[in-house]
Every structure is written in C-alpha cells, then in structure tokens.
Amino acid sequence: MNRPAVPFTLPKRLGVVGIILAVIGLLLLSIVFGSWYTVDxxxxxxxxxxxxxxxxxxxxxNFKIPFVDTVRQISxxxxxxxxxxxxxYSKDQQPATLRISVSYRVPEASVEELYSQYGTIDKMVERLIxxxxxxxxxNVFGRYTAISAIQDRTKFGMDVNEALKKAVTxxxxxDSVQIEEVIFSDAYEQSIEKRMMAEVEIQTKRQNLExxxxxAEITVTQAKARADSALAQAQAEAEAIRVRGIAEADAIKARGEALRQNTGIVALTQAEKWNGVLPTTMVPGGTVPFLNVRANTQGE
Incomplete structure (x- = not known):
C-alpha cells in the first residue's frame, strides 16, 4: 500500500531561500570587501x-578586481x-672570523623588477648580497696584515663597504657595511697581547729617556745661566777695580804733579800734622824733626 506524497511545506521553502540569500550575501560581501586593500x-x-x-x-x-587580481607587498x-x-685570511696568513652587518633597501622604482626577477626580498638578498x-x-681582508686590520679598522671597513657596493648590482x-667584530685564533691573540705589551714597554722607555x-737640557741650561751670571759679575767687578785703579793712579799722578810744582806743601803738611811735641830720645848727630828755625836778630 503506497503512502500519499507529503506536500512541500512553507517552512522548508523559507529555510532554503534563507540559505541561498545568505550565500549570496556572503558572496557580495566578499566581492565588496575583497575589492579594497591598503598598502603601508x-x-x-x-x-x-x-x-x-x-x-x-x-x-x-587601493582597488582590485576580486578573484582576478592579487597583491604582493614589498618593503x-x-x-x-x-x-x-x-x-x-689576512695578508700574513692569519685566519680570522668576522661578524659583518649589511644595511640595504629596495628603491621604489625597482619594486617591479625585484618581484619579476626574484619574487621576494629574501631570495633577492640570498642571490645578490x-x-x-x-x-x-x-679579497679586502687579504690586502691587510692582521695587525694593520686591527690598527686601521676604520679604513678596512671603508674598503669592504666600497667593494661590496660595487659588487652588488x-x-x-x-647603504652601508659595518665590520662589527674581527676574531683571531687564541694563540695569535696572545701573541698580539705580548707584542702590544712589549711596544708599551718600549714607548715607556722612550718617554723616560726623553x-x-x-x-739634562734643563740642568745644562741652568748651569750655563749660572756660569754666565758669575762671569758677568766677575767682569763687572774687574771693570770696577780697573776703573778704581785708573782713578787712583790719576789721583796719585795729579798729587805728584802738585808736589813738584809746590815744594813747600810737604813741609806745610808736616807742620799741620805735628802736635808740637819733640821726641824724648834723639840719635846723636841727628836733626830735630819738623824744626827748621831761622835766627832773626836785630841789625840783620
């Protein structure tokens, strides 16, 4: 016995329509929102x-066609x-391990070329840098000895920077290349330390000698100054003595000349200096000093 067909009820129809409308709505939303995107x-x-x-x-x-256009972001x-x-390896065959940082950027005008040739920045960096x-x-480190690479660290970094910029096309x-660290072997590090200590000791000795x-120059200069001062003083004293001698000689000469011209001045001087006392003791036949009395009688 066959059952009668169940008629399609209204609630079931509404449920199907709702599902269809929801799918259409989601499709429209995906189209609307999928058409717009932003670029930082x-x-x-x-x-x-x-x-x-x-x-x-x-x-x-920006706008794109949904399901047709896609966008890849490139920094x-x-x-x-x-x-x-x-x-x-350095020029003197010393092995070293270097830590290097490279700063780079993609020019705005080269974004399409980058994507066309490499797809991503990482692949481009791997192949070009x-x-x-x-x-x-x-190549650059091989032109430096181990010592010069350390002492001329700035120039070494500049040479690496210039070489890499020319090589990467x-x-x-x-933009820049930085040599952040240069590590040599422990044995070589110890030899460098000993060499630096020896150089410091040599420099210290040189400074001490200097x-x-x-x-010594100061001592010599001071001694010479003292000698020059003593010589100058001696010369001054000798000159003073010489001048005094000349003055005394001139005085004696003048006095002698005066005595020759005035013979009585000697007797006058003796008389002026005599105290009027005769000697208590006289030598037989001697004369009385400072006494030359001329007799003056009447009738003469």
Whole structure:
C-alpha cells in the first residue's frame, strides 16, 4: 500500500531561500570587501592579474578586481642582515672570523623588477648580497696584515663597504657595511697581547729617556745661566777695580804733579800734622824733626 506524497511545506521553502540569500550575501560581501586593500607607507604593492604584473600600488587605499587580481607587498624600508661567521685570511696568513652587518633597501622604482626577477626580498638578498659578502670580505681582508686590520679598522671597513657596493648590482641599494667584530685564533691573540705589551714597554722607555734628556737640557741650561751670571759679575767687578785703579793712579799722578810744582806743601803738611811735641830720645848727630828755625836778630 503506497503512502500519499507529503506536500512541500512553507517552512522548508523559507529555510532554503534563507540559505541561498545568505550565500549570496556572503558572496557580495566578499566581492565588496575583497575589492579594497591598503598598502603601508613603508611598502609598495605589486598588483598581479592572473599572475602577471599589471602595476605597482602606492601607499593608501587601493582597488582590485576580486578573484582576478592579487597583491604582493614589498618593503622599501631600510633593512639589515648580519653575517655572524665570515672566515678570511689576512695578508700574513692569519685566519680570522668576522661578524659583518649589511644595511640595504629596495628603491621604489625597482619594486617591479625585484618581484619579476626574484619574487621576494629574501631570495633577492640570498642571490645578490649573501653570495657576494664572503668573497668581497676575503679579497679586502687579504690586502691587510692582521695587525694593520686591527690598527686601521676604520679604513678596512671603508674598503669592504666600497667593494661590496660595487659588487652588488640589481634592484637593491647597499647603504652601508659595518665590520662589527674581527676574531683571531687564541694563540695569535696572545701573541698580539705580548707584542702590544712589549711596544708599551718600549714607548715607556722612550718617554723616560726623553724625560731624562729634557731634564739634562734643563740642568745644562741652568748651569750655563749660572756660569754666565758669575762671569758677568766677575767682569763687572774687574771693570770696577780697573776703573778704581785708573782713578787712583790719576789721583796719585795729579798729587805728584802738585808736589813738584809746590815744594813747600810737604813741609806745610808736616807742620799741620805735628802736635808740637819733640821726641824724648834723639840719635846723636841727628836733626830735630819738623824744626827748621831761622835766627832773626836785630841789625840783620
């Protein structure tokens, strides 16, 4: 016995319609919201249509065709990559391990070229920069001895920077290369330390010798100054004596000349200085000193 067919009820119809409307709504929402996208200020968007590049999107809000267009974000900001262990040999065959950082960026005008040739920044860095760094570092480091690489660290870094910039060509710009660390073997580090200590000792001795030389020059200069002073004083004294002698000789000469011209001045001087007392003792036949009395009688 066959059952009668159950008629399609209204609630079931409404349920199917609701599902269809929901699917359509979701489809419309995906179309609306999938048509707009944003690009950050430090990036550029590579717009693809069925996999082919059709343009570069600038920062801000942009439109694309849903289900047809896709966008790949490429950073144009400055980035850095660090190479921890780059091995190289110096000019004097000393092995070293270097730690190097490379700062780079993708120019805005090269975004399409980068994506077309490499797809991503990482692949570009691997092929253009990472392959060049070891070779360029080895070439430059090989022109320096171990000592000069340390003493001329700034120049060494500048040479590596210039060499890598010339070697890397493509949709990327190498802004700078920094030599962050140079590590030699323990044995060589110890030999450098001993050499530096020896050089410090030599420099100390040189400074001491220079100090002694300066002190000796000061002593000689002071002695010469004292000698010059003593000589000048002696010369001054000799000159004073000479002048006094000349003055005394001139005085004696003048006095002698005066005595010759005035014979009585001697007797006058003796008389002026005689105290009027005669000697108590006289030698027989001697004369009385300072006494020359002329007799003066009347009638003469």
């Amino acid at each position: 200020q430090g990036e550029r968007g590579v717009k693809l249509r069925y996999g082919a590049v059709v343009g570069i999107a600038e920062p801000g809000l 144009v900001q400055n980035q850095a990559i660090v190479y921890e262990r780059v091995e190289a 990472s392959r060049k760094v070891p070779d360029e570092v080895k 493509g949709p990327v710009v190498v 100090t002694e030389r300066i002190n």
